[in-house]
Amino acid sequence: MTDRKISLTGFDELSKFEMADVEKIVHRFYDKFTDQITFELKILAKMYHETGNKQKTSLTLDAYSEDGTRFKATSDAWDLHEALREGLEKLEWQVRKHVETQ
Numbered sequence: 591m592t593d594r595k596i597s598l599t600g601f602d603e604l605s606k607f608e609m610a611d612v613e614k615i616v617h618r619f620y621d622k623f624t625d626q627i628t629f630e631l632k633i634l635a636k637m638y639h640e641t642g643n644k645q646k647t648s649l650t651l652d653a654y655s656e657d658g659t660r661f662k663a664t665s666d667a668w669d670l671h672e673a674l675r676e677g678l679e680k681l682e683w684q685v686r687k688h689v690e691t692q
Contacts, residue, residue, distance in 0.1 A: 594620055600635035604670075612674060619678045626689045629655040633677075647673040651681050659688055 596616060601609060620631055631653045638646040647670045653661040663680035667673035 594624075595630040596620060597630075597632040598635070599633070600637070603637055608670070611671070615671070615674055615678070619682065622682075623685050623689070627655055627685065627692075629653045629661075629685070644668060645670075649673050649677045651677045653681055653685065655688070661685055661688070 594617065598612065598616070601612060604612065616631070616633065623629070631651070633652075634650045636648045638648065640646065646666065646668050648666045649664065651661075651663045651665075655661075661681050661684040663677045663684070665673045665677035665680065667676060
């Protein structure tokens, strides 16, 4: 297995357990494609606090392949896992399309 090229920014508010969940989900996505395409993944999170305990998460996901192709997705949700899943699914579709056309 190659070294993962993953950058996670803006997740400072998460506990170490929540961060471990995020890393597990992201690593699973990343590892799914590394045998087909090498890429660098950057995820930027912004957390918006509403009144009470609600927190909205906005994610910007960027992936750059070795051949210079850029994949970009955004997602917003009240649940962090939902935002992450939605954003990674959008990226997955783009990466799969790119691999199929190679």
